Amino acid sequence: MADFFSSFWSFFIIAGTLGGIAWLVYLLIINSKIKAPAPGSKVESTGHEWDGIEELNNPLPFWWVALFYMTIFFGLLYLLLFPGLGAAKGLLGWSSTDAHSREVAAANEKYLPLYQEYASMPIAELARHDKANQTGGRLFANYCATCHGSDARGALGFPNLTDDDWLYGGSTAQIKATIMQGRHGNMPAWQASLGEQGVKNTAAYVLTLSGRQADAAEAAAGQQIFNSMCAGCHQADGSGMPALGAPNLTDDVWLYGASRGAIEQSIAEGRKGLMPAHKELLGAEKVHILAAYVYSLSQ
Ligand code: HEC
Ligand code: HEC
Numbered sequence: 001m002a003d004f005f006s007s008f009w010s011f012f013i014i015a016g017t018l019g020g021i022a023w024l025v026y027l028l029i030i031n032s033k034i035k036a037p038a039p040g041s042k043v044e045s046t047g048h049e050w051d052g053i054e055e056l057n058n059p060l061p062f063w064w065v066a067l068f069y070m071t072i073f074f075g076l077l078y079l080l081l082f083p084g085l086g087a088a089k090g091l092l093g094w095s096s097t098d099a100h101s102r103e104v105a106a107a108n109e110k111y112l113p114l115y116q117e118y119a120s121m122p123i124a125e126l127a128r129h130d131k132a133n134q135t136g137g138r139l140f141a142n143y144c145a146t147c148h149g150s151d152a153r154g155a156l157g158f159p160n161l162t163d164d165d166w167l168y169g170g171s172t173a174q175i176k177a178t179i180m181q182g183r184h185g186n187m188p189a190w191q192a193s194l195g196e197q198g199v200k201n202t203a204a205y206v207l208t209l210s211g212r213q214a215d216a217a218e219a220a221a222g223q224q225i226f227n228s229m230c231a232g233c234h235q236a237d238g239s240g241m242p243a244l245g246a247p248n249l250t251d252d253v254w255l256y257g258a259s260r261g262a263i264e265q266s267i268a269e270g271r272k273g274l275m276p277a278h279k280e281l282l283g284a285e286k287v288h289i290l291a292a293y294v295y296s297l298s299q
Pocket of ligand 1: 167
């Protein structure tokens with residue numbers, strides 16, 4: 001077992017385990033030496049009394065002692081057959097790693113035909129398939145809910161997958177590509193080149209893009225900056241660019257918060273959202289089912 005740094009710890013654990021068992025056997029033998037008193041004679045008291053009940057020094061009943069010996073025998077047999085005594089592998093050669101691999105292989109054998117059947121169906125059709133969506137929901141709970149929430153509504157920095165607002169596009173092919181290859185949002189930081197006032201002005205203009213109030217002079221100065229610095233990714237009208245994951249700035253969906261402060265922070269410090277690739281981890285068949293599930297959420 002590679003888990004031990006040195007054989008010392010293996011021997012330490014063997015000595016502790018066997019020593020502990022030997023100590024229990026010793027205690028049992030000592031206790032078995034107490035003889036039952038002759039009928040009629042008074043039993044020695046241990047001196048403990050609680051609520052009028054006195055604890056007497058009677059020997060342990062035979063069945064109880066026998067049970068103790070059985071558990072000790074069971075323990076020794078277990079340690080002989082299974083790994084438990086330090087680095088010893090046990091006579092059966094069982095290991096939790098092997099057991100896990102066998103279970104995974106068995107599950108794959110059972111479910112792969114099902115996944116393959118789904119893999120041949122178009123995602124839009126699969127999204128209306130109840131059984132596939134149940135499987136998709138379970139996969140989502142296991143692999144995606146930590147970031148996107150169990151209801152897929154996301155959180156600050158983690159997009160809501162149930163609405164029809166998409167950073168990278170909501171077509172079946174785009175969703176599948178997102179899950180397979182992952183996505184890396186790259187919003188540069190502008191504080192250094194625009195300065196504090198420049199950031200404030202641009203944020204003011206961004207606010208007006210979604211119809212909100214802002215200082216007119218600031219917004220006018222911000223528009224100049226936007227057209228030269230931001231339109232390349234967010235488009236001149238601010239409607240965004242799915243190929244880059246540049247969000248639409250004209251709606252009321254905000255990945256990093258809608259407040260003026262949050263928008264200024266996005267511009268000043270930049271944002272780097274990372275959606276991990278799942279192709280290696282899950283395989284194309286499972287991603288196909290997940291894509292259908294995600295697609296169904298916004299339909
Ligand atoms: C480690 C956290 C994390 C995990 C796990 C994760 N995601 Fe994501 N996901 C993100 C982030 C962050 C983004 C946004 C990336 C960006 O800002 O550019 C994202 C984006 C997406 C998008 C694109 C949304 C859009 O608006 O275009 C989809 C679809 C998606 N994830 C689905 C999934 C699915 C399905 C799983 C499970 C297989 C999953 N994600 C697992 C963090 C995660
Ligand atoms: C290189 C392309 C690029 C440029 C240039 C760019 N952005 Fe972005 N912007 C992005 C991307 C991509 C995101 C999403 C980041 C993420 O998903 O983590 C983003 C996010 C944002 C957000 C947050 C949106 C939200 O939903 O929370 C704001 C606000 C924003 N950009 C404004 C600007 C402004 C203003 C400028 C110009 C000063 C600018 N961007 C320039 C690519 C760009």
